[in-house]
Amino acid sequence: MRAPQSVRFPERVPARDVHREVCLHTMATNDMSPGARALLTKLDLFAKLDPQARRTLAGLLDRPQVSYERGQDLMTQGALRRDSYVILTGWAARSKTLPDGRRQILSFLTPGDAVGLFGAITPVATSSVTALSDLTAAPFAPTAIVRTIARSPQLAAALVWAAAREQEIMGEHLVSLGRRSARERVAHLFLELWARLKVRGLAGGDQLQVPLTQQIIADALGLSVVHVNRTLRQLAAEGLLAVKRESVALLDIRQLHQVTGFDEDYLMHHAMPQDLAAELARLVTHGPG
Amino acid sequence: MRAPQSVRFPERVPARDVHREVCLHTMATNDMSPGARALLTKLDLFAKLDPQARRTLAGLLDRPQVSYERGQDLMTQGALRRDSYVILTGWAARSKTLPDGRRQILSFLTPGDAVGLFGAITPVATSSVTALSDLTAAPFAPTAIVRTIARSPQLAAALVWAAAREQEIMGEHLVSLGRRSARERVAHLFLELWARLKVRGLAGGDQLQVPLTQQIIADALGLSVVHVNRTLRQLAAEGLLAVKRESVALLDIRQLHQVTGFDEDYLMHHAMPQDLAAELARLVTHGPG
């Protein structure tokens, strides 16, 4: 058994101005809270939500937004659940910690992502969610999700889509940890984050702002910090990417794709398929009968 | 980059009589198809479904069951999706394969589990589902899930619970691949399977029937077959478990728990929490208004 390389998440470090802006689609969102808009931006990738769905969404997220500093927990493994959130600005990580301190990051959460969306289902949190940068979030009651599902079938379908998308990302993550080399894991992670951010307008060109320390990358990829460092430097030496303070430039995307066999289909950037849309439309017009 | 150790899944091998029986709870299930009963058995862990939910479930699964031989795909990565299924008897594995042949198993599917439950969302399958033993399954149309969600809020909540539970299992799997040693991974896998089967009445005592070859275990745990073999033999030598043909006996459960820090809470064997149940009941009685 190896000793834990994992280290506490950073705490009480002042803010940096990474990604404080949520990119909003040009819809009539004036009447909505920031939380509703952020979630809408994401769900909109899947389907244009109808007025009923948008009202329901607005009703769900009508509480004032809250702020967290880098290193604080929005949710703590083993503790009773409190609120659920939609992230407005900043990054967070969902992680699990073993009794001896080893830590594994399960997923990265970016603006528009939900924290504990289905959290009402277990009273005690099985993972922690920690702010990786200073962040703001829109809180909502965990049980409200049930009401939401019942009130708008379209919204329910969109939420299921969001859950399925998350599962796809976790699946690809599982492949990385189980079958990819350190080099492939690192390259794959950056390609994924780049693709995720780009589709929401949070990254442009080949540049990408990420508030990730090498320790955090290590905990996400199941590697030691030392080896992440060496891998990063090797990829940089080959001219594939350039790492600065808290940003990364993907210099040779074609070759990065080749290194990892990256195929962004699993991220599901696409709209609802035809048959599903038809089924939903029928329901919305004629009722569930 | 390591060469692929992964090997094709076994094919066309005759059936073995492992787990051909689904344990049914003692409810009035006479009017339901086998598929509906199997899924009900699982969803029942979460909440006693009301008549409306049970009617909807029966309507979803009214097609005749189908059979697959060991090694056949119920769903193939990269191919267009066909039906979704509820597994009735036998085991399956969901896996992803890299271009060079390396394979990672994402999850094991046992009776009552759904294949491609949310599959309508992507037209092309991002993973394969392969029969690990001969199996039978109840098919349903992928888009039917939308109707189901709209017709019964209780069923919708139960399905969300099932999805959340799956995500928890994947999360723990991620911890294994990222931060646990081979020894811990193997012990953890068996404890998980044992707990999952026991709660549905598919395993008794410390014995557990699993149609897993060492190659399959390796592909699930991100290890080589050779190392799985050595790890298995080491655990056996220490008297922690005994592996026979296709069954495993957990000889020292206390120490196995200690080896892995296993805590079965993440499997969510429990019923719906109080507040969620109350919320749902209100909806069912008063409507979503």
Add this chain to the structure above:
DNA sequence: CGTCCGTTTGAGGTTTCTCAACGAGGGTGG
């Protein structure tokens, strides 16, 4: 009786880890 699939074992190699130390930057307090 031969073949096939899965398991087992040996030997040597590679990746990744641990331990340890140093450097660079930024914030903080004297």
Add this chain to the structure above:
DNA sequence: CCACCCTCGTTGAGAAACCTCAAACGGACG
């Protein structure tokens, strides 16, 4: 303003875990 932390990144050296290759074994089945 400078000295001192503290965090994070970087580098070296040796060790451990795990992998590959190769070969042999055993049971099941034709």
